[in-house]
Amino acid sequence: MYSIGEVAKILNLSISTIRYYDKEGLLLDLERDNSGIRVFNDKNIEALRLIECLKKSGLQIKDIKEFMYWCSLGISTISKRKEMFFNQKENILNKIKELEKALNMIEYKCWYYTEAENDGNELRVKNITIKDMPKKIQELYKNIHD
Amino acid sequence: MYSIGEVAKILNLSISTIRYYDKEGLLLDLERDNSGIRVFNDKNIEALRLIECLKKSGLQIKDIKEFMYWCSLGISTISKRKEMFFNQKENILNKIKELEKALNMIEYKCWYYTEAENDGNELRVKNITIKDMPKKIQELYKNIHD
DNA sequence: ACTTGACCTAAAGTTAGGTTTAGGTGTTAC
DNA sequence: GTAACACCTAAACCTAACTTTAGGTCAAGT
Numbered sequence: 629m630y631s632i633g634e635v636a637k638i639l640n641l642s643i644s645t646i647r648y649y650d651k652e653g654l655l656l657d658l659e660r661d662n663s664g665i666r667v668f669n670d671k672n673i674e675a676l677r678l679i680e681c682l683k684k685s686g687l688q689i690k691d692i693k694e695f696m697y698w699c700s701l702g703i704s705t706i707s708k709r710k711e712m713f714f715n716q717k718e719n720i721l722n723k724i725k726e727l728e729k730a731l732n733m734i735e736y737k738c739w740y741y742t743e744a745e746n747d748g749n750e751l752r753v754k755n756i757t758i759k760d761m762p763k764k765i766q767e768l769y770k771n772i773h774d
Numbered sequence: 775m776y777s778i779g780e781v782a783k784i785l786n787l788s789i790s791t792i793r794y795y796d797k798e799g800l801l802l803d804l805e806r807d808n809s810g811i812r813v814f815n816d817k818n819i820e821a822l823r824l825i826e827c828l829k830k831s832g833l834q835i836k837d838i839k840e841f842m843y844w845c846s847l848g849i850s851t852i853s854k855r856k857e858m859f860f861n862q863k864e865n866i867l868n869k870i871k872e873l874e875k876a877l878n879m880i881e882y883k884c885w886y887y888t889e890a891e892n893d894g895n896e897l898r899v900k901n902i903t904i905k906d907m908p909k910k911i912q913e914l915y916k917n918i919h920d
Numbered sequence: 921a922c923t924t925g926a927c928c929t930a931a932a933g934t935t936a937g938g939t940t941t942a943g944g945t946g947t948t949a950c
Numbered sequence: 951g952t953a954a955c956a957c958c959t960a961a962a963c964c965t966a967a968c969t970t971t972a973g974g975t976c977a978a979g980t
Contacts, residue, residue, distance in 0.1 A: 633926065644969055647928090652967095663976065665927055677879070677918070684876040689967070703895050710887030713880055720877045724870055730830040731866045733823070734859055741856030749849050772823070779956065790939055793958090798937095809946060811957055835937070 630668040639676055646676070653693045654679055656700050685716040686723065732771040739765050776814040785822055792822070799839045800825055802846050831862040832869065878917040885911050 636643045650658055650666065655675060659667050675696070682692050695712060698705035739762075743753040758769055782789045796804055796812065801821060805813050821842070828838050841858060844851035885908075889899040904915055 631926075642969080643927090645967085648968060651929095663927085664929095665976090678883075681876040681879040683967095684873060685880060706887060706890050706896065710884070710891050713883040713887055717877065717880050717884055720873050720880060724873050724877075727830060727866050727870050727873070730827040731863065731870075733827040734831060734863050734866060737824075737859040738856070738863055741852060741859055744852050745856050750852065777956075788939080789957090791937085794938060797959095809957085810959095811946090829937095 630673070632666050632668070635668045635673060635676065638673065639680070641676070641680075649676070649679060649689075652689050654689065654696055656696050682716065684720070686719045687716065729771065732768045736765060736768040736772060739768070776819070778812050778814070781814045781819060781822065784819065785826070787822070787826075795822070795825060795835075798835050800835065800842055802842050828862065830866070832865045833862065875917065878914045882911060882914040882918060885914070 630638070632643050632646055635641070636646060649655055655672060658672055659669075661667055679692055682695070683689075687695075695709065698709055740753055743756075744750045747753065758766055761769060776784070778789050778792055781787070782792060795801055801818060804818055805815075807813050825838055828841070829835075833841075841855065844855055886899055889902075890896045893899065904912055907915060
């Protein structure tokens, strides 16, 4: 059993964020003590971990709320929930691909500015044609311009 | 030479987004024709591509504006610019790592719900201990709980 | 008794990154 | 010559996901 402050530390979330999730209906089975104070168990903490993953995968709070509601309905929503996870898997893979594409550009620029810094100016590096770039940089350059 | 509408189509941005970037000072050397209409050249389009990459790497508009300003200052800011790209490279790599961590959880859940769907309920899969999971799922499970 | 610290609520405020609106210009098609 | 289109500006508006504020409860320590 954990207090909201302990959970915040464990998961590195702010207290107000956790209260916000609760208010938005993301923590359906969260209990309170006699004086109304939230009492978290391990299941709640797992739920919060899952919420963070679903957020990173691109789901919005309202969608996560819907998912949590499906969970509360039991067996009848298993297929829906499965489908959602397979969709979010695709979403994450796409996000990773996007980041890798951006990384090509950034790494090209890392090379560019390393050369420019060595030269003391951009004059030479600015005019290098693709065939005169190092192999690795040629690859980056091609990936940027597809 | 391209109109704003053409650029929007090429880069899959909305016209109003491009105007917003211009207003925010991200397109310092963008020209206009006699009647005040924006005229984009290939350099401007490359700048917009770079802006998209920097955004994905986690930079905010105001930071990108600062970077564009550094560019306009020439030689004296080459080291600064280089440093920024190396920082953003780290940022992207961290983002990818975060997504891969989230992916572990999502893939575990994909397995979980595939099993549950086959069984017609969650009773069995809910109680599987780690040593009885398939090797691949054991790995995912460990990565989630570190 | 009283202060401190952790908790509570409802409601207002914040932020980034756009989008929309309202009103206007300039050029081409019929 | 007029209608349709693509462009322009300034300013208001929007949204998600929090965060902050103001006012209050409760238990433990001194």
